[in-house]
Amino acid sequence: MSSDRLDPPEQQPPPQRLKRRPEFLRVAAKGRKIPTKGVVVQALACPDQASVRLGFTVTKKVGNAVVRNRTKRRLREAARLYLREHRVAPADLVFVGRDGTRGRKFDRLIADIAQALEKAGLA
């Protein structure tokens, strides 16, 4: 494992976070929606942006606060590990947790993300 492999963001700045409800709504309305078994990804390419911006959402349908927290944490960690290893074009990405997120094997969850981003043409 070469050092430049471990240091992939040769030019890639660290991802930002989506924080405002309007930002989430914009991605949901204009972006592409790619469902997988473990996660639903909403992607909106933003070529002008310097970096990727990430948002995480779990609806109340999935469970109570404890379940939603755990689901969100797994998504956040999976996205972090994926972005550490791969370069992604600037975009706003919203990861929507679902019932399957919690029981999904972790490496499968990462694979779901990779597949979704490939489909979106960002990876």
Place this chain on the structure above:
RNA sequence: CCAGACGGUCGGACGACCGCUGAUGUUUGCGCAUUGGAGGAAAGUCCGGGCUCCACGGGAAUAUGGUGCUGGUUAACGGCCAGCGGGGGCGACCCUAGGGAAAGUGCCACAGAAAACAAACCGCCCAAUGCGUUCGCGCGGAGGGUCAGGGUGAAACGGUGCGGUAAGAGCGCACCGCAUCUUUGGCAACAAAGAUGGCAGGGCAAACCCCACCAGGAGCAAGACCGAAUAGGGGCGGCGGAAUGGUGCGUUCGCGCACGCAUUCAAGGACAUUCCCGUCCUGUCGCCCGGGUUGGUCGCGUGAGGCGCGCUGCAAGGCGUGUCCCAGAGGAAUGGUCGUCCCGCGCGCAAGUGCGGACAGAACCCGGCUUAUAGACCGUCUGGCGGU
């Protein structure tokens, strides 16, 4: 050992790698190092407080909401502790909104004669006129007595027994219950004993109500500061409604003009309501200050604080002392993955293997209450069986 009652504790453990976030140290800085990082309920938001802003002058009455056996405890409580009364259990123990029904109003369905100044459906008893008669009485029943018996009901105007009576009835008596009074014990709720009374006051106040006590409003999206323009807004000054008086100036001596200088009258609004007294606000011009929202900083964790020990109190708790600093986010950290062990379930003869880990996630902070909770453990006590 079995069955049970009460109280309490814990609520997966360890390690590796990769992360997030607060604090401290260090560095020009990127960063690095050290260290901390969810709960007993963090939940529901049902009570009580701290804190913050607003309102806030006094008195009387009223309204609204809450509490409701007694004593204690506390910053406070509707909490807790210790008792009392009532109910349940063989027992350990458990349950209990438990002031006032002789202040008033109201309600008590169905059934039943009657549901509250009692009352006569059946029955029981007395019995006039009348009819019959073997003159003993029989039939019949105007009217009256009666609540013991029947029947209804959640509840029927004390219960059981004896006497008594035409039949009955607290009509009389004994015991029990009840009421009143006295004494004793207790701070008290209340308890016990005695005397008197022939029985009064049916139940419902979780119906209105009465009585006693308590209570300003809104909440950390409170609130403070920083911050570019406009508006609202704030401060200071001038002017300012009507009448009368006063002062000044002018005057053709009729008066005119100016000025809150004084007094009175003003209209609307605010302080839960009403009343009384009282306070405050309002228009216009000029100058100055100021700055809706978004964002940032503070509020923000040393506190009715945790743990230990001693004294004190039956206890809740109180007093003293030592020691510790123990989450602080802001789309919101407190984690992710893997391994070993523990526990549960499934499969398997077994080694093993697969799946899962109760309820549940801080958001200003405390004291309670309520609700959810797989499983494990500890202590005290009760009943039963066995042994000595």
